[in-house]
Amino acid sequence: xxxxxxxxxxxxxxxxxxxxxxxxxxxxxxxxxxxxxxxxxxxxxxxxxxxxxxxxxxxxxxxxxxxxxxxxxxxxxxxxxxxxxxxxxxxxxxxxxxxxxxxxxxxxxxxxxxxxxxxxxxxxxxxxxxxxxxxxxxxxxxxxxxxxxxxxxxxxxxxxxxxxxxxxxxxxxxxxxxxxxxxxxxxxxxxxxxx
Numbered sequence: 001x002x003x004x005x006x007x008x009x010x011x012x013x014x015x016x017x018x019x020x021x022x023x024x025x026x027x028x029x030x031x032x033x034x035x036x037x038x039x040x041x042x043x044x045x046x047x048x049x050x051x052x053x054x055x056x057x058x059x060x061x062x063x064x065x066x067x068x069x070x071x072x073x074x075x076x077x078x079x080x081x082x083x084x085x086x087x088x089x090x091x092x093x094x095x096x097x098x099x100x101x102x103x104x105x106x107x108x109x110x111x112x113x114x115x116x117x118x119x120x121x122x123x124x125x126x127x128x129x130x131x132x133x134x135x136x137x138x139x140x141x142x143x144x145x146x147x148x149x150x151x152x153x154x155x156x157x158x159x160x161x162x163x164x165x166x167x168x169x170x171x172x173x174x175x176x177x178x179x180x181x182x183x184x185x186x187x188x189x190x191x192x193x194x195x
Contacts, residue, residue, distance in 0.1 A: 001025060001040045001041065001191065002028070002038065002039045002040045002041075003020060003025055003026070003027040003028065003039060003040065003041045003042075003043065003191065004027065004028050004029075004030050004035060004036050004039035004041075004042050004043070005017065005027050005028070005029050005030070005042075005043045005045060006030070006031065006036060006042060006043065006044050006045070006062060006066070007029040007030055007031045008031055008053070008056045008057050008060050008062055009056045010045075010046050010047065010048050010052070010053035010056050010057075010078065013029060013045060015175075015177045015178055016043060016045055016076070016177045017029070018177070019176070019177035019183070019184055019187055020187065020191075022184065023184060023187060023188050023191065025191060027043070031060045031062060033061070033062075033065055036062075036065060036069070037065075037069070039071060040071060040195060041071060041072050041073075041074070041190065041191055041193070042069055042071060042072070042073045042074070043073075043074050043076065043079075044066060044073060044074065044075040044076070044079040044082075044083070045075075045076045045077070045078075045079050046075070046076065046077055046078030046079035046080075046081070046082060047077060047078055048078060049089060049090060050078060050081060050082065050087040050089035050090050050092040050094075050102070050142070051087075051089065051090025051091075051092040052090075053078055053082060054082060054092050054093070054094070057082065063095060066083075066095055066097075067095050067096065067097050069168070069169075070168060070195070071168060071195045072168050072170065072190065072193040072195060073168060073169050073170065074170045074171070074172070074190050075169070075170070075171035075172070076171075076172055076175060076176065076177070077139070077140065077172075077173060077174075077175055079171065080098075080144070080163075080164060080171030080172060080173055081094070081102045081140075081142060081144065081171075081173075082094050082095055083095050083097040083098050083164075083169060083171050084096075084097070084098045084099075084100050084101060084102050084144055084164075085098070085099060085100060085101050086101045086102065087101070087102040087142060088101070088102060088103050088104050088142060089102070089104070089141075089142050097166060097169050098144065098147075098149050098164045098166055098169070098171065099147070099148070099149065099166075100144045100145060100147040100149065100161070100164070101144075101145075102142045102143065102144050103142060103143065103145065104141060104142050104143075105141060105142070105143065105156065105157055106157065108157060109156060109157040111141045112139055112140055112141040113138055113139070113140055113141070113156045114138070114139045115137070115138070116135040116136065116137055116138075117135065117136065117138055117154045117155075117156060117162075117174075118133045118134065118135055118136075118154060118155075119133070119134060119135075119136050119152040119153065119154055119162050119163070119174065120132045120133050120152070120153055120154075121150070121152060121153040122151065122152050123150075123151045123152070124151040124152075124163070124165050124170070125189060125193060126151065126163065126165070126170055126172075126186055126189050126190060126193075127151070127152065127163075127186065127189070128189050129185060129189070130182060130185060130186065130189075134182045135179070135182075136154075136162065136172075136174035136175070136176070136179045136182070136183060137174060137175050137178040137179045137183070138154070138162070138173060138174045138175070139175070140173060143156075143160040143161070143173065144160060144161040144164060144171075144173065145160055145161065146159050146160060146161050147161060147164075149161070149164045149165060149166050150163070150164060151163045151164060151165045151170075152172075154173070154174075160173075161173070162174055168195075170190065172186070176190075
């Protein structure tokens with residue numbers, strides 16, 4: 001199986017690579033169009049600030065490639081947010097894969113949300129064998145509201161989408177690669193998805 005992690009200079013790459021290795025697979029880091037198109041599975045990571053990450057994505061021409069991919073694609077954290085229509089962070093236009101806008105938590109709660117939180121209302125093959133209310137590791141100041149494409153929900157100030165899915169595109173606000181055995185099981189489920 002060929003697994004490509006999209007390398008556009010805004011990723012939490014090492015921990016994802018190690019998690020995939022622990023599952024017995026090898027991932028390739030690439031920003032090469034042909035290599036990404038030829039992959040069986042694509043992981044779209046992201047850490048940092050939305051507008052600068054989107055700028056890097058555009059500079060490498062990957063902003064037009066990612067929405068056209070036909071194989072299973074997993075966006076993680078900022079990667080998931082960039083797959084949405086728009087982010088309030090830097091008023092950034094996203095890739096428009098998920099039909100939802102990303103907004104900021106209010107000042108009523110500590111921002112960023114950093115640490116462990118539960119996921120529930122699990123609705124996808126991504127969560128096969130995962131129990132409701134498992135804890136996942138999150139670090140984020142912006143969130144996607146609950147919407148038609150939500151496949152998992154968390155609560156921090158309000159209920160929001162902690163995972164999204166549309167066709168072959170999946171996104172997790174949490175970091176499966178930093179969420180212990182349960183997170184690795186979610187990554188394993190992603191790698192088992194049929195193309």
